Amino acid sequence: MSGRDANGVTISDVAAAAGVSRQTVSNVLNRPARVAPETAERVRQAIDELGYRPNRAAQNLRERASRCIGLKIPAPIGVSNFLDRFLYSLTVAAGSAGYHLLLFAPTAVDEELATYEDLIRTGTVDGFVVADVSARDRRLPWFAERRIPFVCFGRPWGQEDGPYTWVDVDGAHGIAQGVDHLIGRGHRRIAYLGWPEGTGFGDERRRGWQRAMSRHGLDTDGLIGVCAEGVAVAAEAAERLLARPEPPTAFVCGSDTHAVGARLAGGLDAQGRPRVEVVGFDDSPAATLISPRMSSIRQPLDEVARRVVSLLTTRVQGSDSPPEGVMLRPELVARE
């Protein structure tokens, strides 16, 4: 704590103070077994006294690694703080693996790959987390060709067993849990409200509902509503379903936004209690705030983040691991 300058203390300063060579100091830190106990003690004392911390740039240069993971932060179009939460989990997971998260912003599509390439070639990052995988994402083959380490959060739809490494949450299973839950509470007419066909995860969630219903021998006719994400449009779509003969008494939804819409459309009964029961997806704080006792399906983001980081770091460290797909189960948070 007495170094003249914040960054003035080098390994040689410590070596001089402890009366050893710089390599011995390095060994104390990296190969303690090689150093005699008394020497190590003396060196450690010098380190503390001088407040020495190894220079990261020098280590990076020598070890040809930045211990940084790159993540493109998408333009904030959404509504939920899903990204906030994942980012937090990812930062924590990276931290305990000795890595840091380095953010970069999206660029024009035709510069996007150049941005990724730059970060790798300059050694600014060791690999990437791809959190916004799209169907036939052109980044994935491009990374693979160049042997750029990366792990997806989200399945590369259509190539789940292909050459890419990913971690994802089984949305169909989550939705099925929701259906089981509602059936357990006596519902039989359970509608699905979610995105229009075309998003991989949305389609999967809808199929999960369909399979769960038929497993219970229940009909799904006239019980499916689709609309873009948005409370107002979701409420309208839910109202249309509720206006039919034999209306649903409950909804499982592709997102919390859809769920809030459905609940709004259902309205309140004489006792001021929601008239339809709903299960949302994501268990977002915003939804719980609006609709405090609404059930929702929670993705295990901490676990996702840990797995992503662990898969990525082994790949970064050069071991040529085979591609791997990890499927995690979401959990129904039942309220009310």
Add this chain to the structure above:
Amino acid sequence: MSGRDANGVTISDVAAAAGVSRQTVSNVLNRPARVAPETAERVRQAIDELGYRPNRAAQNLRERASRCIGLKIPAPIGVSNFLDRFLYSLTVAAGSAGYHLLLFAPTAVDEELATYEDLIRTGTVDGFVVADVSARDRRLPWFAERRIPFVCFGRPWGQEDGPYTWVDVDGAHGIAQGVDHLIGRGHRRIAYLGWPEGTGFGDERRRGWQRAMSRHGLDTDGLIGVCAEGVAVAAEAAERLLARPEPPTAFVCGSDTHAVGARLAGGLDAQGRPRVEVVGFDDSPAATLISPRMSSIRQPLDEVARRVVSLLTTRVQGSDSPPEGVMLRPELVARE
């Protein structure tokens, strides 16, 4: 694009290919004026052919700078995606200044300062953005003592003219705009609904309402409601105000969450239109989704981010600039 390995091409490879010395290659990139045009052209061609990109670790070591800005990502307790949006703006702003954002996670309070110190001493980051300034934040004097470069987003309350550099948004002025807007639309009984006393920004917003009201010669008695952030509690607090004699016809609110609550409490009239008019704060997408035509006060996050980055980078680059406080004006987004 023909280097054998992703990161195999060094400045010496380029030099050899172009038939010059490594320093000339360096000059082409950093001091083009020093190099003869034909030589520069030849070198640039070699750079392109080999796909050379300077190694960041080597540059960092030599220049004693990481070109990274550290940001502690808070635990995701909130509801809005405010952080998402600021993070995005900050990433973009940092990027165009040649910096990257490096995230780290909060630790136990007594390790927190050690985490900051480590990042600086190891040269992992050049400085910090402090986005969660609290009243008498103990980090600020600690940074200052150690001459660690940092810039706050948010005022160091009570020391606005003190030794710290900050960027903030004038909440009182924003709220005053809201009041003016509502008065222009014929309202006279305008309530304020926001946080209980004790948060710097909340108190400021409340004072802004009070001053604006008295500027217009309007009474504020019985028009103030406070509660924690949350739609349900906000609705209750708003209901209490509405139940009084001479109830408010409009609300200005400390946050969008408060505003959504107030609008909920107001309910709809015979034509299905909201009965009370509200102005929120933050113009968060979540609020607009729930309450599509609600007005709100928007913080100029892009501008905040640009200023923060610009102030920080000049401080990082060693110029001993005096402390500076930058106050930006929010903008009322009037809908309906």
Add this chain to the structure above:
DNA sequence: GGTGGCAATTTGAACGATCAAATCGCCCCG
């Protein structure tokens, strides 16, 4: 007493870039 073995430590050489100073080549002028 010479030698082999071994643990502890040191020395030299990278890693890839940039700065400062030295050198080169060329033209011009006395």
Add this chain to the structure above:
DNA sequence: CGGGGCGATTTGATCGTTCAAATTGCCACC
């Protein structure tokens, strides 16, 4: 024809760390 001046380019040193190989000191054994 020698040397001064100047622009273009190269050489040497350095940033702080770690790896690999060399060295030291010590003990045991023949």
